[in-house]
Amino acid sequence: MPEAASKTRREKVEEKERAILAATRAVFRDKGPEDAKITAIAQAANLAEGTVYLYFKNKQALLMAAVSEFYAELTQDAEAAVRAAHETEGRLTALAQLHFSRVLDEWPLIAEAMGPYLPSPEYRETEAYALNRRYVAVFDGVIRDGVSRGEIRADVSVAVMRDAFYGGLEHFARSARLRDSLPDTQAEVAQFLTVFTAGIMDRPSAGVLDGARVIRRLQGVITDIEDQLRAGQQDDVEMQDGEGTQ
Amino acid sequence: MPEAASKTRREKVEEKERAILAATRAVFRDKGPEDAKITAIAQAANLAEGTVYLYFKNKQALLMAAVSEFYAELTQDAEAAVRAAHETEGRLTALAQLHFSRVLDEWPLIAEAMGPYLPSPEYRETEAYALNRRYVAVFDGVIRDGVSRGEIRADVSVAVMRDAFYGGLEHFARSARLRDSLPDTQAEVAQFLTVFTAGIMDRPSAGVLDGARVIRRLQGVITDIEDQLRAGQQDDVEMQDGEGTQ
DNA sequence: AGTATAGATGAATCAAGTTCATTTTTTTGG
DNA sequence: CCAAAAAAATGAACTTGATTCATCTATACT
Incomplete structure (x- = not known):
């Protein structure tokens, strides 16, 4: 032989x-x-x-194999997308767009194949589960990297963020299927990401900062200045709506 | 007769x-x-x-009817929960806990009943769809109320928030089913809500403020002061990491 | 070419949903 | 209270789709 x-x-x-x-x-x-x-x-x-x-072996195994193939491809592309972008936000955007569009295409297959497994823990034994793990590992990597750079908050488990990310996206893909013609996907995913990143970021780019820190800093500066001023001029610095109301 | x-x-x-x-x-x-x-x-x-x-009429109709009943009950309880709490955050917490626990119980039924419809737009014709609408309307109401009180940002559509909320929770319920024994649900849902509310709030309670506004304010104060100082003393106010690095 | 072995076929079997002719129960009118 | 009519219930027969398996075909090896 x-x-x-x-x-x-x-x-x-x-x-x-x-x-x-x-x-x-x-x-x-x-x-x-x-x-x-x-x-x-x-x-x-x-x-x-x-x-x-x-x-x-049977139809179920066939569908699972098809889903496995799907995840394997998706993982490849996700890794490539992450390599292409260098900041956390860009990476998450790329991952979201990718996931959304692919899942939108093959949702019926995925749903049918997963359906029987979802309620049972034996899903963890399947190849599809292993591949799914490898897929979400890409996301996890992005998050951990973001945490180590101080961009992403460290007080929430990655698992929770992952569920929020993929759960939100998938639910979103489903509603998109219902709204007959697919609307401006890019724009809607962007909206979703706005919410998601705002929730996840430690020091988000979207004009939000750590309030306690800023206030402490501000307080310090002001005290300094007050001291200085007390020694010099007499005009007082206006300081009203410190907490803001909108 | x-x-x-x-x-x-x-x-x-x-x-x-x-x-x-x-x-x-x-x-x-x-x-x-x-x-x-x-x-x-x-x-x-x-x-x-x-x-x-x-x-x-057939099994499919039976399952849909069962799901409809489920949603009807859930809506009752959701409305009661919202009535019981008076601030947005408490209401969202109550809705999340309720949804999570109930969905966890009856997920197999829901998944099986919905499965065939998810890919098709004819789902919109079903009674279950109508009841689902009424159910999520409770959430929508809480959000709109929150927006009008200035607690929740107005620049993201309610639909996106809704998908993020329920999608995240459901994905979360599914992963919880996989992790054999159910862990501390309360705590995990709370974590999820931390992320979600931080993303959705306009003026979140968790020590986060509108950065652009704070900076503008700070800038103004500093300029004022610099002017004052220039006229008076000579010591300079230390002002380095304006953007902060963790 | 001739045999052995792997690969392919589709008719037969099985399982679950659905239908329907028949039986049982309930209602109604005398 | 009884019998005819109407309503409700039954389970055996039918349908559809997945799965098996005895049989057939192609390929490899001597």
Whole structure:
């Protein structure tokens, strides 16, 4: 049994597997989940129904494999996007746009594949879970990096931020599907990010600062000055609405 | 055909409907979605399979009705919770806790019932959609009230906030289900709310202020003072890290 | 070419939802 | 109170889609 031949065989099998996965994703995308029967998938891959079962244990496994492929691709692109941007905000924006658009495309598949697992802890045993972990690890990395740079608050667990980020985006993608024609996605994602980053940032760019710190600083300066002034002139510095009301 | 008798009949029908819905929710809750076959539901309601179809067009309709009931109850409780609290933050906390715990309980049912509809816009025609609207209207009301009081920023659409809120919470509930034993829910929801409210508030309580405004104010004061000082003393006020680095 | 082995097929089986002819229960009128 | 009519309930039969498997076809090796 020669090495080369064995390798070729494995390659052929993997190629066919990928073909079936591609057919699956295509059927879900343009025929909808209702019509994503095994028959339709087999037909799209130019195979008989039974053949699909030579490559995948059952429909559930097939869908999971398709989702795994989806996450693997997504992870690649997410990593690339993060490498391309150098500040935290840009990275989060890129991740959000990417996640939103991809999930919007393949949501029916993802939902159908995940559905049966969501209520059970056995999902943690699946390959899709492992790949999902690797995917969100990209986000986690961005956050941790941001924390170490002092850009992101350290008093909230990454897990919570992650849930807020992806949960918000996915819910958002779902509502976007309902509002018939897709509206200005970029703009809406940007709005979402406004809220998210404002909540997460330690020293956000959007014109918000750490109030306690600023006030302490201000207080110090003013005391200094008052001292100085007391010694010199007599005019008093106007100092009213220190807390502000809008 | 007497009024009383007719009324009694309708009542009987509605009572049986409610019984079937209760059985459905019970089966989902304690036998899991896998085993929530029509047979099991019928059995739990002490009926033959066929009888279920006398009251609901098909399984899908049955599940939707169950979800509708769920949302109706949830809306009642949400309204009560909002009435009980008087400031925006307390109201949001109450809504979050309520949503989180309830959704955690009945997620399998909700997911299964919604699944088929999520990708399609025909969901908007369903009763469940209408009830969901009424439910989120409670949240919307809290937000709008908060905006009018100047507590919540007005530059982000309520829809975005809503998606961030419920999306984050639901994702969160899902991850909580995965982490085998449920951890300190209260505490985690509180963390989530920290992030969410910080993002949404106009003048958040957590020691954050509008930076641009503070800086403008500070600048003005300093210029004043510099003028004064120039005329009087000669000591200079130390003024370095104006932007701060953590 | 001839046999062995892997790969593919689609008819048969199975499972769950749905329908419907029949049976049981309830209502109504004499 | 009884019988006919109407309403409600039943479960066996049907339908649809996933899965299995006996059979067939193509490929590899001598």
